Amino acid sequence: MKNPFENLDKVMEHRVRLQIISVLVANDSYDFNALKELLDITDGNLATHLKALEREKYISISKSFVDRKPNTRYKVTERGRTAFKKHIDALEELIKQQRK
């Protein structure tokens, strides 16, 4: 049998990134401030993790202006959604295996 460790996604092994992807998979899109409030982390911390996810092309970004204030919205890409699913499957597999 294949080793489920190999299926774990390196980028999503960090919990904040995993949480960001979870939110984006459950919602059409989410903006920076709403994410910050939801995850309860600092601007810099969130920005770093978003960058990491963007680099992997797991999320896409659209910038616009709402009431003249810049508004940045994030969406999960198909690539990100697939990676997320694979990562959860691997997590479940690992938990199952170690319960035996």
Place this chain on the structure above:
Amino acid sequence: MNPFINFELQSTFNMEQNSDYQKDIESIRHMMEKSVKFLSLSGLSGILAGVYALIGAGFAYYIVYLPQTPFDYANQSVKEVTIIIRLLAIALAVLVASIITGYVLASRKANKMGVKVWNTTSKRLVINLLVPLLAGGIFLIFLALYGYFALVAPAFLIFYGLALIQASPNLYDEIRYLGYLEIILGIICAALPGFGLIFWSIGFGVLHIIYGALMFKKYDR
């Protein structure tokens, strides 16, 4: 390295990792739910909205039916303009009181949970509720204008039910069933014209009180 030691190391490593994986899964579930659902809505506001609706129905009964009982067919049909305006005023008062109560209780609960009431989720919820309700409200005005008063109560129950079903993904899942009940009630009400007030009281009064109590018991403690 001795392969046996290596195995031991790996197995303790695995055990620690395992609880980590479980935490990962939990945090996924938590985040998904928190980002989608507006959980600050208090069951108490449902109970109070039901009480307001029953009080409103009491006033409406006083205006429209007296001295008949509401269980008799309403042969004094609602056609006088003054009566319609008074009924409208009652309905609006009930609506406004329910919205204010809902908002106040939700802010209190949100404060306690350490979140904001007005966030992405609640905005989405309000839009999801407003679309069917506004469409229904405008449609009702036309029904009333053309004199189809018997259809006003059933149509509003049906639109309200649709609004609840639409909003349920952003609220508690059980709200969906309240929506189905309102729609069924609306359809029965359409088949029995003249008993609008009774069905209105059941749909907006009794059901809200029962549902509010159930939600309060399940989510507010």
